Amino acid sequence: MAGGNSLYERIYNLVRQIPKGKVATYGQIAMLVGTGPRQVGYAMAALPHDDVPWHRVINSKGMVSPRTGGDGEIIQRVLLEAEGVTFSLSGKVNLREFLWEPDLTSLV
């Protein structure tokens, strides 16, 4: 387990800071916590917290990543649309408008 304060804790903490109506990419979060993008995806898969807006985390293509098994992919899209994020006909988010710009001054 991730005893106490682990890398994942930082990832979850960062994800919680994503404002409503915005999205962040795995690579972006990975860079901020100083790890590889796969760890971010793995952290989401583990998700010990149920109060993390994991649905605001998408891949670099602006699309919801297909996960193993279930169809949470659909749920993620619904949650984002409920927050005001729009999807193109191809099922992609306009990152130029909805990509979260992390406020570094508040992360120090």
Next chain:
DNA sequence: TAAATGACTAACA
């Protein structure tokens, strides 16, 4: 201890 896993990304064909 070593090998396998994975909700990714960038580069190349």
Next chain:
DNA sequence: GTGTTAGCCATTT
């Protein structure tokens, strides 16, 4: 535009 290859690194078995 899509498909494949390689790199990535903490967690799990």
